[in-house]
Amino acid sequence: MLSALLVMAGIAVVLGAMLGFASIRFKVKGDPLVDKIDAILPQTQCGQCSYPGCKPYAQAIAKGEAEINQCPPGGEEGIRKLADLLGKEFKPLSAEHGVEKPKQVAIIDEAVCIGCTLCTQACPVDAIVGAAKQMHTIVAPLCTGCELCVPPCPVDCIAMVAVPETVETWKWRYPVIRLKERKREQAA
Amino acid sequence: MMASLFSFKGGVKPASHKDESAQVPITLAPLPSRLVVPLRQSAGGMPLPLVSAGQRVLKGERIGAPEGNFSSAIHAPTSGLVVAVEPRMLPHPSGLSALCVEIEADGEERWIDLVPVNYETETPDALRDILRDAGVVGLGGATFPSHLKLKPGASGRIETLIINGAECEPWITCDDRLMRERSDEIARGIAILRHIVSAERVLIGIEDNKPQAIAAVRAATAGSEGVEVVPVPTRYPAGGERQLIRVLTGIEIPYGRFGADFGVQCFNVATACSVHRAIDLGQPLISRIVTLAGNVERPGNVEALIGTPIDALLKLAMPKADTDRTIMGGPMMGFTLPRTDLPVTKAANCILAASPALFPPQGAEMPCIRCGACTRACPAELQPHELYWFSRAKNFGKTQEYGIFDCIECGCCAYVCPSNIPLVDYYRFAKSSMRTLEREKAVADAARQRFEFRTERDERDKAEKAARLAAKTAAGRQAAEGPGAAKATAAPTATQAPSAEEKPLTPLDDRKKALIAAAIQRIQSQKTGVQPKNTDNLSPEKQAEIREIEARRNKVRELAKTPPEEPV
Ligand code: SF4
Ligand code: SF4
Ligand code: SF4
Ligand code: SF4
Numbered sequence: 217m218l219s220a221l222l223v224m225a226g227i228a229v230v231l232g233a234m235l236g237f238a239s240i241r242f243k244v245k246g247d248p249l250v251d252k253i254d255a256i257l258p259q260t261q262c263g264q265c266s267y268p269g270c271k272p273y274a275q276a277i278a279k280g281e282a283e284i285n286q287c288p289p290g291g292e293e294g295i296r297k298l299a300d301l302l303g304k305e306f307k308p309l310s311a312e313h314g315v316e317k318p319k320q321v322a323i324i325d326e327a328v329c330i331g332c333t334l335c336t337q338a339c340p341v342d343a344i345v346g347a348a349k350q351m352h353t354i355v356a357p358l359c360t361g362c363e364l365c366v367p368p369c370p371v372d373c374i375a376m377v378a379v380p381e382t383v384e385t386w387k388w389r390y391p392v393i394r395l396k397e398r399k400r401e402q403a404a
Numbered sequence: 405m406m407a408s409l410f411s412f413k414g415g416v417k418p419a420s421h422k423d424e425s426a427q428v429p430i431t432l433a434p435l436p437s438r439l440v441v442p443l444r445q446s447a448g449g450m451p452l453p454l455v456s457a458g459q460r461v462l463k464g465e466r467i468g469a470p471e472g473n474f475s476s477a478i479h480a481p482t483s484g485l486v487v488a489v490e491p492r493m494l495p496h497p498s499g500l501s502a503l504c505v506e507i508e509a510d511g512e513e514r515w516i517d518l519v520p521v522n523y524e525t526e527t528p529d530a531l532r533d534i535l536r537d538a539g540v541v542g543l544g545g546a547t548f549p550s551h552l553k554l555k556p557g558a559s560g561r562i563e564t565l566i567i568n569g570a571e572c573e574p575w576i577t578c579d580d581r582l583m584r585e586r587s588d589e590i591a592r593g594i595a596i597l598r599h600i601v602s603a604e605r606v607l608i609g610i611e612d613n614k615p616q617a618i619a620a621v622r623a624a625t626a627g628s629e630g631v632e633v634v635p636v637p638t639r640y641p642a643g644g645e646r647q648l649i650r651v652l653t654g655i656e657i658p659y660g661r662f663g664a665d666f667g668v669q670c671f672n673v674a675t676a677c678s679v680h681r682a683i684d685l686g687q688p689l690i691s692r693i694v695t696l697a698g699n700v701e702r703p704g705n706v707e708a709l710i711g712t713p714i715d716a717l718l719k720l721a722m723p724k725a726d727t728d729r730t731i732m733g734g735p736m737m738g739f740t741l742p743r744t745d746l747p748v749t750k751a752a753n754c755i756l757a758a759s760p761a762l763f764p765p766q767g768a769e770m771p772c773i774r775c776g777a778c779t780r781a782c783p784a785e786l787q788p789h790e791l792y793w794f795s796r797a798k799n800f801g802k803t804q805e806y807g808i809f810d811c812i813e814c815g816c817c818a819y820v821c822p823s824n825i826p827l828v829d830y831y832r833f834a835k836s837s838m839r840t841l842e843r844e845k846a847v848a849d850a851a852r853q854r855f856e857f858r859t860e861r862d863e864r865d866k867a868e869k870a871a872r873l874a875a876k877t878a879a880g881r882q883a884a885e886g887p888g889a890a891k892a893t894a895a896p897t898a899t900q901a902p903s904a905e906e907k908p909l910t911p912l913d914d915r916k917k918a919l920i921a922a923a924i925q926r927i928q929s930q931k932t933g934v935q936p937k938n939t940d941n942l943s944p945e946k947q948a949e950i951r952e953i954e955a956r957r958n959k960v961r962e963l964a965k966t967p968p969e970e971p972v
């Protein structure tokens with residue numbers, strides 16, 4: 217009887233020690249929930265959600281300080297994914313934070329640019345190259361379309377244009393189910 | 405030696421409909437007055453245009469430079485005048501446009517100076533570069549640049565070269581005719597391909613419903629050691645690259661790997677022919693053989709220049725009155741063309757006129773009854789009904805688990821499905837959605853990294869600036885104390901004791917203020933100086949555009965002024 221108790225206690229101590237060690241050794245750095253939310257956010261870094269970037273917004277959601285429907289670039293799909301992840305109810309995009317738009321990129325009218333560098337300072341992802349008093353230009357593949365560079369430009373030479381669909385980025389449409397024909401067939 | 409045949413699972417045997425177009429010899433399509441040559445005709449990057457409108461070009465002149473090593477060059481199919489370099493609609497299921505070069509033919513067909521090379525004295529690398537610059541791509545339909553396929557893969561060597569003359573898709577006979585009529589050219593192309601990869605043996609797979617082609621190719625390759633023509637059983641899709649490799653060698657290639665990794669590589673017979681022309685004659689790939697079939701009066705095969713309008717070819721074949729649409733490619737893997745005034749590309753193996761009688765519209769989609777017919781028919785040994793279910797539910801992770809990227813979109817499953825489910829449409833949707841998601845994810849990850857880096861840099865800059873400022877103020881204070889003292893301590897530390905408080909700071913502040921005011925004035929004068937340039941002498945559309953942008957900008961400013969409330 218006593219030996220059985222001792223054996224059980226011994227096993228408990230050993231397992232406990234192993235668990236304790238494992239929790240220190242394999243500690244997850246950072247907050248996994250924040251990273252999961254951040255992975256869903258589109259990384260446009262536009263600040264329309266009223267936070268200074270996607271990560272801060274993710275942190276606010278994780279803390280329960282922000283709603284999940286504040287990110288216009290992420291759109292409805294993003295909200296749905298967030299709702300799935302957090303086990304919350306889906307809600308439409310909050311109008312005060314903006315509207316969902318097709319993806320855009322900024323273009324600088326290079327003839328008008330005076331090289332004031334204000335746009336480079338505004339761009340959250342360093343997508344604009346140029347130096348003081350030199351023409352600036354946007355590296356289109358890096359531009360997230362956040363529009364933050366548009367207001368600071370003193371000569372208003374930055375325009376936002378929609379990214380057109382190309383043969384390479386084209387997506388096959390979801391097959392449409394022809395209900396009409398089925399009805400006709402059923403009638404026949 | 406007779407190679408023992410293996411077999412692939414599944415497949416179907418649709419009516420072949422090949423006789424009509426296989427009877428007539430290949431004819432040359434007449435030179436059209438205008439040709440539209442799409443710049444991107446192969447997998448890989450978009451070639452850069454080398455010509456501009458108003459320039460004269462010669463037949464075979466390079467008009468698109470391969471971008472990097474992963475695309476293929478594009479050439480002028482005839483001599484003439486470049487009238488436009490602009491986006492045009494492509495023969496693609498999307499009906500989207502991409503950059504094309506339009507050439508007005510001058511009718512002289514003047515070639516560039518052709519430089520044939522002797523392949524036996526060239527290194528494989530040099531030959532690969534010639535093929536890239538000659539725009540040689542796979543002509544079976546996938547248009548994968550041939551020079552890339554000629555690189556030895558993980559196995560380090562390509563021992564077996566497979567030449568694909570199976571041509572399994574119904575209606576299409578361009579390879580059949582090519583093998584019958586130009587088997588010598590094919591044989592020479594094979595010799596070059598073999599030389600490049602130094603392959604020990606060459607297996608030429610031809611479906612056994614093409615006896616004349618088999619005989620012709622056998623005769624042409626009779627003298628060469630290690631080359632064998634192997635008739636393969638007629639069953640769709642025996643001409644699929646993976647299926648043919650499986651049948652001839654027994655090697656199964658998983659998704660994401662290439663034949664080269666297993667020591668085999670597969671080329672189409674038409675590709676071999678264009679390899680011969682590129683090396684032995686110096687001629688770039690500027691034409692291909694196109695089967696014209698279906699609901700037409702005069703089916704057959706024509707050799708058409710790349711860029712010839714499909715309309716012009718249809719005119720040769722004379723579609724019957726009840727033709728309601730045109731298919732590019734075969735009935736199994738092809739797609740309906742959005743219009744018929746689109747150009748022939750390197751991928752266009754067949755133009756098929758369709759009528760409701762020949763290709764009855766598919767019945768309405770019914771629920772899947774899990775009969776398993778699709779699983780038995782699938783040559784890739786997938787479970788199409790599972791893939792269908794998960795694609796339909798947009799459960800993309802699961803489709804990947806079930807191997808959707810191994811699907812070759814052959815259409816066997818949809819062909820046998822008793823419920824008329826357009827299965828392949830679902831797979832294409834799922835595959836392209838996954839590709840888009842992946843692309844978006846890569847972009848988002850890059851943006852996240854750049855944003856994090858920038859935030860870090862900003863903070864570092866701020867800290868450095870603060871440190872510098874502290875040092876400067878300290879220096880300023882010292883300067884006020886006595887000019888000699890400041891010079892003595894060129895690099896003062898921030899821990900200096902403040903001896904003079906307000907007095908020395910005020911002149912500095914004043915100077916700074918004056919500087920800032922001047923800067924603001926300068927910017928303002930620049931603004932007023934430049935703005936007229938921005939709006940003067942512009943077309944009304946541009947003006948309207950500017951007004952629109954102005955309005956949006958004002959809105960953005962308004963939005964910026966009213967800070968959104970902090971939600972709880
Ligand atoms: S609105 Fe969306 S994209 Fe913009 S910063 Fe916030 S989370 Fe990022
Ligand atoms: S270039 Fe302009 S729109 Fe594009 S990411 Fe930078 S600030 Fe945003
Ligand atoms: S053939 Fe059609 S009905 Fe039968 S299991 Fe496959 S998808 Fe379902
Ligand atoms: S289309 Fe794909 S799933 Fe269907 S039979 Fe062909 S390989 Fe199999």
